[in-house]
Amino acid sequence: MKSKANILALLLVMMATTAIAQDSFIVTRIKGNVVNYRTGTSLRAGDVLQPSDKVTFDNFDSYVISIGQNMGRYMIKLHEPPAPDAIQQLTATVKDVAVPTKRRSLMAERYRPNESVVEDLGSYFGNDKFSVIGNEVLVPVNPDKFQLNDSRFIVFYYRVNNNPVSKKIGYEQNVLKIEKDKLLNTSAGTISNDEIPNVAVYRYESNTHSSEEITRFNLIFVDKEQLTNEFLTILPILHRQNMSKDDIKKYLIEYYYDFYGVTDSKSIKKFVDDLVDGSAGN
Numbered sequence: 570m571k572s573k574a575n576i577l578a579l580l581l582v583m584m585a586t587t588a589i590a591q592d593s594f595i596v597t598r599i600k601g602n603v604v605n606y607r608t609g610t611s612l613r614a615g616d617v618l619q620p621s622d623k624v625t626f627d628n629f630d631s632y633v634i635s636i637g638q639n640m641g642r643y644m645i646k647l648h649e650p651p652a653p654d655a656i657q658q659l660t661a662t663v664k665d666v667a668v669p670t671k672r673r674s675l676m677a678e679r680y681r682p683n684e685s686v687v688e689d690l691g692s693y694f695g696n697d698k699f700s701v702i703g704n705e706v707l708v709p710v711n712p713d714k715f716q717l718n719d720s721r722f723i724v725f726y727y728r729v730n731n732n733p734v735s736k737k738i739g740y741e742q743n744v745l746k747i748e749k750d751k752l753l754n755t756s757a758g759t760i761s762n763d764e765i766p767n768v769a770v771y772r773y774e775s776n777t778h779s780s781e782e783i784t785r786f787n788l789i790f791v792d793k794e795q796l797t798n799e800f801l802t803i804l805p806i807l808h809r810q811n812m813s814k815d816d817i818k819k820y821l822i823e824y825y826y827d828f829y830g831v832t833d834s835k836s837i838k839k840f841v842d843d844l845v846d847g848s849a850g851n
Contacts, residue, residue, distance in 0.1 A: 594635035601631025620664035673826040682834040686711040691784040698830025700789040708745040726769040732757035763790040
């Protein structure tokens with residue numbers, strides 16, 4: 570006999586499945602090429618998908634990010650088959666591959682825009698995904714915790730074309746400068762997709778030739794113009810919900826954390842403030 574907990578879990582799954590089956594999805598972002606099977610046209614931001622629609626992906630890395638009528642956030646993506654022999658036409662019905670995102674708690678994700686300096690770089694970067702909006706981010710480090718100078722500095726260690734790369738991170742007045750061009754362009758080659766996997770962050774002291782690993786994460790640089798267009802697609806949806814300006818800002822920041830990962834708190838707050846306050850009445 571099933572326990573009450575098992576029955577409750579089953580009911581929750583059934584309710585979630587029913588909600589997806591009844592929902593429609595407004596496309597906010599596409600990675601790769603995803604085609605509406607019925608019309609034969611590539612999806613674009615702002616398109617609306619019904620649960621019964623079929624979509625064709627160009628590969629298993631492609632996906633669609635969307636917002637449902639219930640304001641839930643969904644990733645529409647194929648599940649990879651267990652073996653290459655199972656690969657057929659990469660077409661699926663939306664309701665079968667639309668998965669609600671696991672919403673991130675901003676408090677848990679260290680969203681602290683009022684902090685003047687970073688006390689703990691391990692907590693600041695996290696150990697999953699860290700993203701930079703635009704081409705650089707400035708990170709003020711508490712000098713009482715780690716004083717940056719010629720003999721004490723931060724190093725990013727990663728691999729390019731399977732070759733090791735060590736990059737000393739520039740700084741000024743104890744403020745780290747994480748710069749896209751300097752990290753993507755290396756002697757081992759150039760990274761073309763704006764993402765560096767498995768970056769290890771080290772404190773290094775040249776006087777003693779000692780190092781200490783702080784954390785590891787995947788580093789992503791997010792194109793500011795593309796992010797602006799993505800958020801401009803979302804804003805009318807939020808306005809139709811009669812959300813307050815503060816609630817709109819909170820939703821956009823949560824959306825960002827859900828899909829792009831942890832970022833600099835001041836950067837995302839300023840980006841969203843500028844966009845929402847500048848679009849008032851639109």
